Amino acid sequence: MPIKNKNEFCNEKKFTSFFLEQSTLLFNYIFYKCGNTDLADDIVQEAFIKIWNNCSKIIPNKAKSFLFTIATNLFLNEYAKTSVIINYKNTIKKDYTNESPEFILEEKEFEVKLQKAISNLTETQRVAFLMHRIDGKKYREIAELLGISIKAVEKRIHNALLSLRKEIDEI
Numbered sequence: 252m253p254i255k256n257k258n259e260f261c262n263e264k265k266f267t268s269f270f271l272e273q274s275t276l277l278f279n280y281i282f283y284k285c286g287n288t289d290l291a292d293d294i295v296q297e298a299f300i301k302i303w304n305n306c307s308k309i310i311p312n313k314a315k316s317f318l319f320t321i322a323t324n325l326f327l328n329e330y331a332k333t334s335v336i337i338n339y340k341n342t343i344k345k346d347y348t349n350e351s352p353e354f355i356l357e358e359k360e361f362e363v364k365l366q367k368a369i370s371n372l373t374e375t376q377r378v379a380f381l382m383h384r385i386d387g388k389k390y391r392e393i394a395e396l397l398g399i400s401i402k403a404v405e406k407r408i409h410n411a412l413l414s415l416r417k418e419i420d421e422i
Contacts, residue, residue: 260306260309260311261307266302266306274299277318278295280322280378283378284374285326298321301321316398380407382396383408390404
């Protein structure tokens with residue numbers, strides 16, 4: 252169905268604004284699913300290209316959900332039924348520390364345990380948990396992005412926390 256002002260979303264300034272608002276969120280969402288920054292970048296780029304190529308068909312208030320649907324489908328096409336382990340990397344390296352060597356060793360061991368525990372979560376739990384804890388999204392926002400109810404988000408995060416507590420005794 253054509254909209255009244257069909258070129259509204261094809262305006263380069265509006266599209267750029269939309270891109271700047273959504274690209275980081277979409278990248279994080281896809282990265283949480285696949286754990287691969289290069290693949291996440293490629294999927295985000297491909298999703299925005301598809302949005303731009305179909306800009307005249309897009310209803311502006313539905314663009315965000317359409318974008319996430321496209322990105323999810325691209326991801327599913329790339330990683331159909333494949334389990335993925337997220338590899339976290341420290342982006343900031345310290346050349347020095349005031350901590351004892353024992354503390355540093357314990358911290359590294361805990362980080363490895365935590366990464367393993369997060370990667371062992373189901374994809375649905377991992378995505379909801381990381382969107383809430385890393386991105387700081389509220390349950391309502393996560394529910395809208397994933398197309399599920401707020402109760403489902405609560406349950407996924409609750410189950411993720413239970414699994415993490417079970418695997419990591421110190422939390």
